[in-house]
Amino acid sequence: MDLSVPSSLPDKLRDGASYQNLVAGQVLFHYRDPAKYIFALEIGRIRLVRYTCEGNLVILQIVRALESFAESALFTELYDCHAIAEVPSRVICYPKTIIWELLQHNTELALNLLQKCDRKSQSLKKLLELRSIRSARERLLQYLLLIATPGNTRIFFDRSYKDIANELGLSSETLYRNLSELEKSGIISRQGRKIELLIPQT
Numbered sequence: 001m002d003l004s005v006p007s008s009l010p011d012k013l014r015d016g017a018s019y020q021n022l023v024a025g026q027v028l029f030h031y032r033d034p035a036k037y038i039f040a041l042e043i044g045r046i047r048l049v050r051y052t053c054e055g056n057l058v059i060l061q062i063v064r065a066l067e068s069f070a071e072s073a074l075f076t077e078l079y080d081c082h083a084i085a086e087v088p089s090r091v092i093c094y095p096k097t098i099i100w101e102l103l104q105h106n107t108e109l110a111l112n113l114l115q116k117c118d119r120k121s122q123s124l125k126k127l128l129e130l131r132s133i134r135s136a137r138e139r140l141l142q143y144l145l146l147i148a149t150p151g152n153t154r155i156f157f158d159r160s161y162k163d164i165a166n167e168l169g170l171s172s173e174t175l176y177r178n179l180s181e182l183e184k185s186g187i188i189s190r191q192g193r194k195i196e197l198l199i200p201q202t
Contacts, residue, residue, distance in 0.1 A: 002112060003040040003068040003094060010106065016098045022046075022085035029083050035073035037093040041065055044089020045158070048081045059167045061120065062086075062159070071117055074100060086159065131169045137178045139168055141187065148197055157193040 006014045019042075022028060028039070028046065039046075046063040048070075060081055063069045073079060073096050103110045126146060133139040143164075148155055157164060165175040179195075182188045189196045 003038065003092070004042070004066040006092065010102060010109075013094060013098050013102055016095050018093045020091045020093055022089045022091065024085055024087050026085050027082060028085065028091060029070075029079050031080065031082050032078045035070070035076055035079045036096060037070070038068065038073055038096050038099055039070050039083075039094070040068040040092040042090040042092055044091075045086040046089060046091070047084050047086050047163075049084065050081050057166050059163075060124070062167070068116055071113055071120075074103075074113075086163070127167070136170055136174050137181060139170070140175065140178045141182065143168055144188065144195065144197060153197040155195045155197070157195070161193070 002008050006017060020028070022044070031050065041063050043065050045065070046069065047059060048061040048063065050058045050060060052058060061069065063083075070079065070083065099109075103113070130139055130143055130146070133142060144155060161175055161179075162172050165172045168175070170178075179188070179190060183190050187197070187199050189198060
């Protein structure tokens with residue numbers, strides 16, 4: 001049972017779902033909007049962000065197609081971040097009142113949501129660990145090693161370098177400079193947004 005696959009869901013939840021199409025840059029919900037829905041992304045890419053009191057952007061999660069998000073709305077009255085479409089996207093919106101009702105009697109759905117929440121918690125921990133690395137070069141290298149598929153040394157960024165820099169808490173200039181240094185050191189090769197790791201993935 002998966003929120004990103006409506007056909008796998010109970011009739012009541014599937015029938016209660018609605019769909020929303022977003023253009024790039026459009027906001028799905030704002031920080032502190034009433035939390036009425038839990039979402040699944042059918043196509044596109046959504047960025048969940050917060051802003052510091054100084055106005056700096058903090059990326060909490062990048063949601064890709066067939067992933068669910070905003071599950072924490074089950075336990076709060078207001079959304080705790082902004083959700084913004086990075087590219088044209090189509091979102092499935094599930095009323096949290098229906099989900100909450102089904103969770104009382106559907107163990108499979110409850111376990112599915114718990115597993116997704118745990119995976120997101122682990123991803124957030126890894127991102128926090130990355131941001132705690134003081135050296136920009138080491139932070140970038142660890143990021144590349146983290147996102148590389150096991151056994152595959154090739155990486156393709158589906159987002160701009162500016163977005164990657166924001167995710168890592170770096171300036172664009174710092175990211176570009178350290179990519180160049182890693183390339184000159186023979187650690188990576190690069191062509192546009194295609195990167196290949198030239199060192200073992202350990």
